[in-house]
Amino acid sequence: MKIADLGDIRLHYSDEGDPDGAPIVFANSLGTDFRLWDKIVPNLPAGLRIIRYDKRGHGLSDVPAGPYSMGTLVSDAEKLMDRLGVKDALFVGLSIGGMIAQGLSVKRPDLVRAVVISNSGAKIGTKEMWDDRIKAVREGGVAALADAIMDRWFAKPFHATDEFHAWRNMLLATPTEGYAGCSAAISGTDFYTPTSGLRIPALGIAGADDGSTPPDLVRETIDLIPGSRFELIRKAGHLPPVEQPEAYSRILNDFIRGTGHV
Template sequence: MFVRIARKPLQKNRSPRAVPYLDLESHRLHYRIDGDTAASGKPWLMFCNSVGTDLHMWAAQVAALSHQYRLLRYDRRGHGLSSAPPPPYALSDLGHDVIALLDALEIERAHFCGLSIGGLTGQWLAIHAGERLDKLVVCATSAKIGTAESWVARIAAVRENGIGELAAATAERWFTPEFRTAEGGTVREMRDTFAATKVDGYIGCCAALAGADLREEVGRIANPVLAVSGEDDPVCPPADLEGIAVGVHWGRHVSLPGRHMVNVESASAFNAALIEFLDSDW
């Protein structure tokens, strides 16, 4: 595998901080490191975003945890500033992107926190490369999300009408009506990010979701797992997260107010649960 870390200057209307990329054979991954990277004794914590978002979805977590951890965020292939190789993708492709990034940055082990398809990616990593992870946090996810038929239908709809047509309905699945009213600016920003997602990247990830079914394998996960659900999540309800927590060797489940983007809607409670879990003895 060809791996090269590149740095590209940001545009003039943005921060002068260089944009780091990892160049792979078919695409490049944009990533960002926060926290005191010189403090080699601090553990690494990696965040993995959902479909239709970018690494900024973890802003509240970075603000709360950057003093305790070295934080690694990245835009999954086809999202944010990462490029989009031709679809379809498989869940294993997304998992190998994570391993390639850890290898390139010489990170032997890290805690991992992923939401939705990011949580599926975390489960795949714990099953197939568990030695690279310490603790695993899976949020608003399942061992199988939706049905293959529903994702195939979503792909067809995006090819015909584009992504923008899905933005309003997606915001309703992501956030409760109360949050959409109280935090309209946050919701609009995330809806705009969704609408700007590369079509190939979105379709590729939908294909990965169509083929991903880890229900027979989650029992192999030996890493400590915290499963976090949104109490009103219509995509991955609390029962899905409870099932993961019960199915792994060492699992806990916590349910917080909100829908699918529970780390955004219940940021303070989410951060507290994350810190408590990562600081615990298991």
């Protein structure tokens, strides 16, 4: 286990692969830890430096009192990369991780040379929707939303697998303060204008059955960046690295090689 003490937060992270290789950084979704990428990492091209981390309020990272802002979550990623001496990374973010990816790409172009915005958007949902979810979580814990979340996360066939229950347990283990705090960050974020100013290689990935960030939202967001690519993964919901890791790996690896990031 690796813990980075960044002053106001301690983040759990992993740093694998070639320490001198081109860096790729992964940021996961609301309600998951960095095990989200477990099926993808073994399929990556050889020679990469692979960094994953648990954002604040999740996994083995600290759980400070919320609410959190998106600026704080972006700053956490920025401080971690600075601490690890990472520049010119390919940054892959899913869901809230995709929002962090957008914010970091705009704020620190020296850190991000290419970006993957997966199952995410420049703006996700409405303030009223997030207020309702935050209220429900604070009153009943993450369990109060678990069934609805799992329906948005995974296509129906996956619900019949044993692995489905492990992901539900991961969701239920998410601290109330972390889930509510990050929900507040999403609620307050609108990146349409900043993201439209990006001029870096960019890839959008959507799941055809995603109930959280539908394909049209992902396409609308990635289309803000000139020259970007969009890919749709069939038979996948909000977490295609879990449901369709082979398809996800193929799309990601094509982008990695296409940007010369090997």
